Amino acid sequence: MIPSRVAGFxxxxxxxxxxxxxxRGCGYTSMPPRADCPACLSAEWKWVERGGAATLYSFTTIHSAPVGFSAPYVIGVVDLDEGGRLMAPFPRGTADSDVRVGMRVQVVVSEGRYELRAASSDHPI
Incomplete structure (x- = not known):
């Protein structure tokens, strides 16, 4: 197996x-992380922390899950405020009627995974 240069993620x-x-060459930021810069092809980079505030770009409800997952669950693609786009699930029990394109969400990291949480008046982003 070939080791990944972004395994530290x-x-x-x-x-x-x-x-x-x-x-480190041109300052381009990749999220999810990439070992080589897509802008200048440099292999020199560093880690930068992201805040996780984002806008929901798209979503779907998974009704037929792969092995190890139980359906249904809602998964979304978000545009991070600080740049980059990633895909992550919403918490279990989230209905697709609770989710809309353009809504504000927070990417939350827990137990080595990330998930999306909707912003609310109690927990604004």
Whole structure:
């Protein structure tokens, strides 16, 4: 097996940190992290922490889940305020009627994974 140059991303998630890779050559930030810069092709980069505030770009409800998951569950694609796009699930029990494109969400890291939580007046982003 070939080791990944961004394998540290998993360790950062286990620590509860959401990080992107930033190119040391041109400053381009990739989320999810990439080992090589798509802008200048440099292989020199560093970790930068992200806040997790985002806007929901798209979502779907999974009705037929892969092995190890139980359906149904809602999964979304978000545009992070600090740049980058990623896909993550909403908490179990979230109905698709509770979710809408354009809503504000927070990417929350817990137990080495990230999930999406809707912003509310009690917990604004």
């Amino acid at each position: 998993e360790e950062l998630l286990r620590e509860g940190r959401l990080c992107a890779s930033r190119c």
